[in-house]
Amino acid sequence: MTTLTHVLPYLVAAWVFLAGCYGLATSRDLIHAVGCLSVCQAATYVLLLAVGYRDGATAPVFSDLAPGSRPVVDPVVQALALTDVVVGATVTALLLALVVQVAKRHGTVDPDELSELRG
Amino acid sequence: MSPRMRLWLVAAGGAGLAALLVAACLDLPRFGGDRHPCGDRAVEASLSRHTANTVASVTFDQRAFDTLGEMSILFAAVLGSVVLLRQTRDEHRARPEPAAVSRPVRRYALLVLPVALLTGLYVVAHGQVSPGGGFQGGVVAATALHLLYLGADYRALERVRPLAPYEAGDALAASAYLVTGLAALLAGSAFLANTLLPYGTFNTLASAGTVPLLNAAIGMEVACAVVVLLAGFLDQAVEIVDEGESGERHDDPGRPGKRERP
Numbered sequence: 001m002t003t004l005t006h007v008l009p010y011l012v013a014a015w016v017f018l019a020g021c022y023g024l025a026t027s028r029d030l031i032h033a034v035g036c037l038s039v040c041q042a043a044t045y046v047l048l049l050a051v052g053y054r055d056g057a058t059a060p061v062f063s064d065l066a067p068g069s070r071p072v073v074d075p076v077v078q079a080l081a082l083t084d085v086v087v088g089a090t091v092t093a094l095l096l097a098l099v100v101q102v103a104k105r106h107g108t109v110d111p112d113e114l115s116e117l118r119g
Numbered sequence: 120m121s122p123r124m125r126l127w128l129v130a131a132g133g134a135g136l137a138a139l140l141v142a143a144c145l146d147l148p149r150f151g152g153d154r155h156p157c158g159d160r161a162v163e164a165s166l167s168r169h170t171a172n173t174v175a176s177v178t179f180d181q182r183a184f185d186t187l188g189e190m191s192i193l194f195a196a197v198l199g200s201v202v203l204l205r206q207t208r209d210e211h212r213a214r215p216e217p218a219a220v221s222r223p224v225r226r227y228a229l230l231v232l233p234v235a236l237l238t239g240l241y242v243v244a245h246g247q248v249s250p251g252g253g254f255q256g257g258v259v260a261a262t263a264l265h266l267l268y269l270g271a272d273y274r275a276l277e278r279v280r281p282l283a284p285y286e287a288g289d290a291l292a293a294s295a296y297l298v299t300g301l302a303a304l305l306a307g308s309a310f311l312a313n314t315l316l317p318y319g320t321f322n323t324l325a326s327a328g329t330v331p332l333l334n335a336a337i338g339m340e341v342a343c344a345v346v347v348l349l350a351g352f353l354d355q356a357v358e359i360v361d362e363g364e365s366g367e368r369h370d371d372p373g374r375p376g377k378r379e380r381p
Contacts, residue, residue, distance in 0.1 A: 006149035
């Protein structure tokens, strides 16, 4: 039982990632596919924050906390998660812009109907 | 490839990946464990530079160079979106019609707008002291402007949001980050090293050396980037239409690159 609780957050991250991958592979709509990619990315947030967690610890912000009075969680992975969020948002924006163009040029957002090459 | 075949392939690949991921998870340090050597050192370095918000210290001081890369990604993505969402030759701009907004929505949006804008600026300014910073506050401030679209209409938003200054602001903020880094270089230290300014009093606005400057630059860049990005999408949704679509719609199947409506 204890082993399970010690790896459960990591397994949740893996599960979220695989769920996103399944959505990507079976997607019939490009906007849905972009959403699935965001789900995959959300798995990395779970993984990063799980790696940085420490039992009984609080946020690594010392504006209302005397340094050393309480354990704090790992700030490095939190900064990495921040980077992750920013990059995820930009990738989503760029992909959605591409979907807008695909919809205009081809009149469809179903990836299966996009097999032909057209100007 | 048939959908059935593809599903089988995904199932096989997914099962393999799942097995590898589970094996990797079992080997990770246990969740909630007490051993975080990187985190402990980051907290120590942050406190030695009088930065109350350790995450801001990691982002804008210890990993400032990585944040430069992150900012460049944002900048490049905005540039790409602007190019992708531009008005093409077979499109023209329609003047958006003012839409009726119910009065509670209008009142609430206009009431919350200044509060949200101020909150965004507050979050940017206090990035080195409390949770938040340039990335978070920039998004809040940029979103606040778009309450005008909800509360009034698109033309009102366009009046407070002429795009050119925001595009210029994006570039200016990105160069401000670079210049802060170069200033450290000129002062005889390493690029983006936090040695330029005194570290100040712990837990006040004027603390943490160059972290507030970099925070402000990032805040401005993110706010401008979000405004420009959303403007691109909103223009596509509201203003830009195909030739001939605004009057009577005539379909021209002979022309490639033409939107096909079912």
